[in-house]
Amino acid sequence: xxxxxxxxxxxxxxxxxxxxxxxxxxxxxxxxxxxxxxxxxxxxxxxxxxxxxxxxxxxxxxxxxxxxxxxxxxxxxxxxxxxxxxxxxxxxxxxxxxxxxxxxxxxxxxxxxxxxxxxxxxxxxxxxxxxxxxxxxxxxxxxxxxxxxxxxxxxxxxxxxxxxxxxxxxxxxxxxxxxxxxxxxxxxxxxxxxxxxxxxxxxxxxxxxxxxxxxxxxxxxxxxxxxxxxxxxxxxxxxxxx
Amino acid sequence: xxxxxxxxxxxxxxxxxxxxxxxxxxxxxxxxxxxxxxxxxxxxxxxxxxxxxxxxxxxxxxxxxxxxxxxxxxxxxxxxxxxxxxxxxxxxxxxxxxxxxxxxxxxxxxxxxxxxxxxxxxxxxxxxxxxxxxxxxxxxxxxxxxxxxxxxxxxxxxxxxxxxxxxxxxxxxxxxxxxxxxxxxxxxxxxxxxxxxxxxxxxxxxxxxxxxxxxxxxxxxxxxxxxxxxxxxxxxxxxxxxxxxxxxxxxxxxxxxxxxxxxxxxxxxxxxxxxxxxxxxxxxxxxxxxxxxxxxxxxxxxxxxxxxxxxxxxxxxxxx
Numbered sequence: 001x002x003x004x005x006x007x008x009x010x011x012x013x014x015x016x017x018x019x020x021x022x023x024x025x026x027x028x029x030x031x032x033x034x035x036x037x038x039x040x041x042x043x044x045x046x047x048x049x050x051x052x053x054x055x056x057x058x059x060x061x062x063x064x065x066x067x068x069x070x071x072x073x074x075x076x077x078x079x080x081x082x083x084x085x086x087x088x089x090x091x092x093x094x095x096x097x098x099x100x101x102x103x104x105x106x107x108x109x110x111x112x113x114x115x116x117x118x119x120x121x122x123x124x125x126x127x128x129x130x131x132x133x134x135x136x137x138x139x140x141x142x143x144x145x146x147x148x149x150x151x152x153x154x155x156x157x158x159x160x161x162x163x164x165x166x167x168x169x170x171x172x173x174x175x176x177x178x179x180x181x182x183x184x185x186x187x188x189x190x191x192x193x194x195x196x197x198x199x200x201x202x203x204x205x206x207x208x209x210x211x212x213x214x215x216x217x218x219x220x221x222x223x224x225x226x227x228x229x230x231x232x233x234x235x236x237x238x239x240x241x242x
Numbered sequence: 243x244x245x246x247x248x249x250x251x252x253x254x255x256x257x258x259x260x261x262x263x264x265x266x267x268x269x270x271x272x273x274x275x276x277x278x279x280x281x282x283x284x285x286x287x288x289x290x291x292x293x294x295x296x297x298x299x300x301x302x303x304x305x306x307x308x309x310x311x312x313x314x315x316x317x318x319x320x321x322x323x324x325x326x327x328x329x330x331x332x333x334x335x336x337x338x339x340x341x342x343x344x345x346x347x348x349x350x351x352x353x354x355x356x357x358x359x360x361x362x363x364x365x366x367x368x369x370x371x372x373x374x375x376x377x378x379x380x381x382x383x384x385x386x387x388x389x390x391x392x393x394x395x396x397x398x399x400x401x402x403x404x405x406x407x408x409x410x411x412x413x414x415x416x417x418x419x420x421x422x423x424x425x426x427x428x429x430x431x432x433x434x435x436x437x438x439x440x441x442x443x444x445x446x447x448x449x450x451x452x453x454x455x456x457x458x459x460x461x462x463x464x465x466x467x468x469x470x471x472x473x474x475x476x477x478x479x480x481x482x483x484x485x486x487x488x489x490x491x492x493x494x495x496x497x498x499x500x501x502x503x504x505x506x507x508x509x510x511x512x513x514x515x516x517x518x519x520x521x522x523x524x525x526x527x528x529x530x531x532x533x534x535x536x537x538x539x540x541x542x543x544x545x546x547x548x549x550x551x552x553x554x555x556x557x558x559x560x561x562x
Contacts, residue, residue: 050432076434088429090422092490101422104415105434113415153434 001064003028003188004049004157009058011041011048011212018044020212021058026157031179031189033203033220035196037232041212042192043085046159049190050075050082062157077105081155083146085162085192089134095145096121096130102152117152124148124178140171147178157188164198172198200224208232251493255402262394270390274462276503277397278455279483281404283495285451286480288408291489292417293444294424295345298353299360301476302340303333303449307456308471309367312380322382325457333453334446341445345438348427357474364472379467382460393462400458401496404451409492411447420444424490452480482525486532488539497540 002025011019019041026032036042048055051072060068067075076082081102090098099117100110107113121127124144129137134145143163150158160179164172172195179202183189193199199206200220208216208229216226223229258277262270282304290296310332311325344355367374374380386392411417419440422430427437460466479502487498502525509521536543 052428052432071436072431073434073436076432082432084429084432088426088432090425090429092425093418093421097418097421101418101430101435102433104418108415110414110418113418149433 001061002026003063004190005059005061006045006049007059007061009045009048009055009060011044011053011055017212019048019055022209022212022214024207024214024217026188026190028156028188029183029186030204031183031191031202033199033206034190034192034209035194035199035206035223035229036209038194040210042209043161044212045209046082046161046190046192049159050080076153076155079154079156080159081150081153081157082159083143083150083161083163085165087139087142087146089137089142089145091135092133094131094133095126095137095141095148098134098145099126099148099152102149105153113152117148120148120152123151123181125174140167140175143167144175144178147182151182151187155187157190158182160189160191160193162192162194164193164195167195169197176202196224258398259395263391267388267390270394272503272507274390274394274397275507276500277394277401278458278462279479279499279503280401280496281397281455282452282480283483283487283499284401284404284408285448285455287484287489287491287495288411288420288451289441289444289448290481291484291491291495292408292412292424293420293441295441295444296353296481297356298474298477298481299356299358300448300452300480301472301474302356302360302363303337303452304456304459304476305360305363305367305466305468305471306333306336307453308460308466309374309380309456310453311457311460312382312466313374315382316375316380322457322461323385325460326454329457329460330450330453333449333456337445337449338442341442342438345441345445357477360472360474360477364468367468367472374468377467377469379465379470380460382464384464385461393458397455397458397462400454404454405492405496407447407451412492416440416443421490482529485529485539488541488543491539491541494539494541501540 004026007023009019009022010017022045034042044053047053049060051070055068059066062078062080065078067078090101093101096117099120100113103113103116107116121130124147126141126144126148129141134142137145147160147163163179164175167175176198179189179191191199191203203220206218206220206223207214208223210232215228215232216223262273286297286300307329310329311322314320314325314328315322340359344352344359347355368376419430419435422433422435423437423440431437456471459471483498483502484495485498486502487496488494506521509524513521532539536546540547
């Protein structure tokens with residue numbers, strides 16, 4: 001059984017099948033990329049994993065433990081952290097306080113939480129921003145703060161939802177470095193992304209979905225040249241360019 | 243909080259201890275009300291200001307605290323001073339099922355469900371005559387007769403205790419989790435915060451503090467009835483004072499309660515014969531202005547308050 005085992009997950013919103021029978025397994029320590037056109041169900045799959053929107057059917061098993069019926073905070077305590085596509089900073093708290101809120105998952109001591117948060121801020125190169133209220137951060141730093149906040153809870157698997165969207169080229173390079181560093185520290189990464197430079201550059205394996213169903217799976221190179229993917233998403237020109 | 247910010251409160255604290263013996267009975271009475279409302283607003287702020295669960299029914303805990311003390315005397319002849327323990331305890335015990343039900347709702351729906359809870363309490367205490375004496379109410383003999391000073395120091399201690407409890411809570415993990423829930427409940431859940439559980443952790447001390455104020459009220463006023471301790475106006479006044487001073491700030495509720503009580507007494511004492519209860523209209527106006535110009539209250543928008551009194555420097559386009 002895979003480290004994170006998603007089998008036959010279905011999620012419907014009324015008549016719309018947002019996630020249609022997705023089955024995929026993640027191995028420990030890899031970066032797994034998930035791509036697909038807008039509205040193809042990527043974020044919905046994430047929401048099913050940590051139960052913001054429970055799956056209508058199918059099963060999700062993490063480290064051998066079924067998590068399909070667990071509540072969001074229990075899943076987080078089990079070791080699955082996440083970031084949000086539409087960033088959800090704790091707006092009126094400072095960056096340090098945001099990350100401390102994440103760190104309190106593993107400790108009850110404010111001193112320990114602060115130390116952990118400072119360590120993570122250092123890791124994510126956010127130290128200069130630590131006393132800025134989260135609402136005043138530029139988007140790139142908000143996204144980075146979300147990663148830091150999630151890492152502060154010592155996750156074993158992290159779900160990164162469009163970390164690179166809206167970032168410029170320099171910021172994308174920086175975000176890639178951080179995701180690689182996260183993986184090197186032993187955390188498995190499940191990444192949803194639209195920015196091809198980002199996801200093709202960091203993923204070990206990838207999957208492409210469209211209209212909620214899987215259309216291709218493989219290495220980034222295989223995905224980029226897969227005819228179904230090109231048809232659905234990337235466009236002829238991008239494929240030729242590769 | 244910076245060390246310097248303790249300087250002013252320390253001075254005020256010393257004044258609050260040293261001055262009242264030299265004041266007349268009426269002013270002592272006003273200060274007792276100020277301290278009682280500081281405790282209540284601070285208690286409300288824990289749940290409504292920090293944890294973001296604005297309750298329009300916290301008078302329920304005030305009334306339960308008051309009746310907790312009154313019923314002990316009524317049924318068993320026990321000194322209502324024991325109610326200072328029984329009152330808050332009753333408020334806390336009632337808060338648990340109330341929270342479990344109302345925290346299923348979010349935002350404005352929670353606010354309104356608390357209003358319903360409080361109204362239900364009022365109607366129960368009004369109609370269950372065998373238990374509460376209904377509209378007749380409960381009368382006790384005041385321990386210190388018409389002396390105000392002992393009551394003053396007692397309520398000063400209650401206010402100080404409530405500030406201390408909130409201060410300690412907000413410095414701990416609970417404080418961070420309360421604010422996380424207020425800022426974004428979904429994000430907090432995603433960080434592993436069991437939001438309903440932590441809302442309960444905010445509700446329980448909040449209900450306890452407000453209940454303690456209620457038990458004090460029974461002892462001080464020596465008379466309660468459902469219409470006096472469960473009315474909407476008490477719940478609303480808790481929100482009003484906190485909004486005025488600054489929701490989610492430590493000193494905001496205390497400042498708001500002080501301004502509110504002093505102002506309402508001044509208006510009642512001096513303008514009362516002329517305008518009657520029209521002073522509530524004035525408060526409504528003040529509240530509208532505060533919400534428009536200082537949405538975070540006087541403390542929360544302190545920079546704006548300071549800016550209004552500072553001379554504006556001319557702005558040169560493109561620098562000087």
